[in-house]
Amino acid sequence: MEGRLKGKIIVVAGGGGIGGGLARRYAAEGAAVVLGDIDRALAEAQVGEIVAAGGTAVATALDGGDEASIKTAVALAVSRFGGLDGFHANYASFKDGESGEDILGLPMEAFDEVMRINARGFVLCTRAAIPEMLKRGGGSLVYTTSGAAFMGETVRLAYAMSKLSVHALVRHVANRFSPQGIRANAIAPGVVTHARFEAVMDPDVVAGMAARIPVGRLGKPEDIAAMGALLMSDEGSFVTGQVISVDGGNSMRQ
Numbered sequence: 437m438e439g440r441l442k443g444k445i446i447v448v449a450g451g452g453g454i455g456g457g458l459a460r461r462y463a464a465e466g467a468a469v470v471l472g473d474i475d476r477a478l479a480e481a482q483v484g485e486i487v488a489a490g491g492t493a494v495a496t497a498l499d500g501g502d503e504a505s506i507k508t509a510v511a512l513a514v515s516r517f518g519g520l521d522g523f524h525a526n527y528a529s530f531k532d533g534e535s536g537e538d539i540l541g542l543p544m545e546a547f548d549e550v551m552r553i554n555a556r557g558f559v560l561c562t563r564a565a566i567p568e569m570l571k572r573g574g575g576s577l578v579y580t581t582s583g584a585a586f587m588g589e590t591v592r593l594a595y596a597m598s599k600l601s602v603h604a605l606v607r608h609v610a611n612r613f614s615p616q617g618i619r620a621n622a623i624a625p626g627v628v629t630h631a632r633f634e635a636v637m638d639p640d641v642v643a644g645m646a647a648r649i650p651v652g653r654l655g656k657p658e659d660i661a662a663m664g665a666l667l668m669s670d671e672g673s674f675v676t677g678q679v680i681s682v683d684g685g686n687s688m689r690q
């Protein structure tokens with residue numbers, strides 16, 4: 437396919453609602469995509485849709501807490517497509533949110549699991565991606581974080597802490613590797629609705645959320661993918677070290 441990402445090779449780690457949108461968009465703009473997910477069948481189904489639409493993509497089993505499987509995804513990009521230009525770390529554990537507890541009641545096992553997947557896992561992704569990007573003379577790392585990192589919620593402490601930690605990771609990578617052509621940025625979505633989200637949410641609650649967003653609607657995976665495509669493309673070559681909110685004006689932070 438033709439587009440801004442033609443000739444680029446991108447790993448998307450974590451499919452699902454937003455990740456599926458990212459993979460579809462990157463492929464539609466011409467990239468060859470490796471889509472990894474802990475749910476291999478889901479990744480294969482999403483890759484099947486991309487290929488049916490004329491895109492280039494391959495699925496792999498990827499556990500974002502497991503260094504070997506992340507390296508396998510990067511190795512697949514190299515062996516199947518010839519290298520690595522982009523890595524979008526997108527998966528997340530939401531385990532502490534499931535408990536509905538504040539700091540006093542939060543099971544520390546849930547805290548540890550969220551930090552292991554969302555914070556440590558994104559470090560593992562970065563360590564796997566950079567050496568291959570250096571061989572190509574640079575690349576783009578994009579991380580999906582969350583507006584929750586800025587909000588001070590009464591629950592989801594580990595989730596918010598894990599996402600905020602990635603903002604430090606972005607700045608480290610951007611500063612350290614800019615001279616070698618590697619950029620790093622985070623996208624912090626507001627509430628993004630998709631089939632998997634709607635399956636577990638009360639429609640009245642969703643409508644109430646949408647009414648509080650300045651642009652009058654919730655986000656879609658395509659909104660996040662549009663920013664991701666810019667950051668992956670050469671048009672984003674002057675953007676690095678940033679945390680970019682894509683949230684319909686919900687945060688308006690400085």
Ligand SMILES: NC(=O)c1ccc[n+]([C@@H]2O[C@H](COP(=O)([O-])OP(=O)(O)OC[C@H]3O[C@@H](n4cnc5c(N)ncnc54)[C@H](O)[C@@H]3O)[C@@H](O)[C@H]2O)c1
Pocket residue numbers: 449450451452453454455472473474475478498499500501526527528529553580581582583584624625626627628629632633
């Ligand atoms: N949907 C929203 O409102 C929203 C808002 C802010 C941030 N985000 C962030 O966007 C990203 C995607 O969220 P989503 O709404 O698409 O959720 P989702 O549940 O639809 O997708 C998450 C995907 O991650 C995969 N996954 C979970 N644990 C994994 C692991 N250890 N290794 C590999 N894959 C794993 C799941 O199988 C799933 O396919 C997450 O980082 C999330 O924190 C989402």
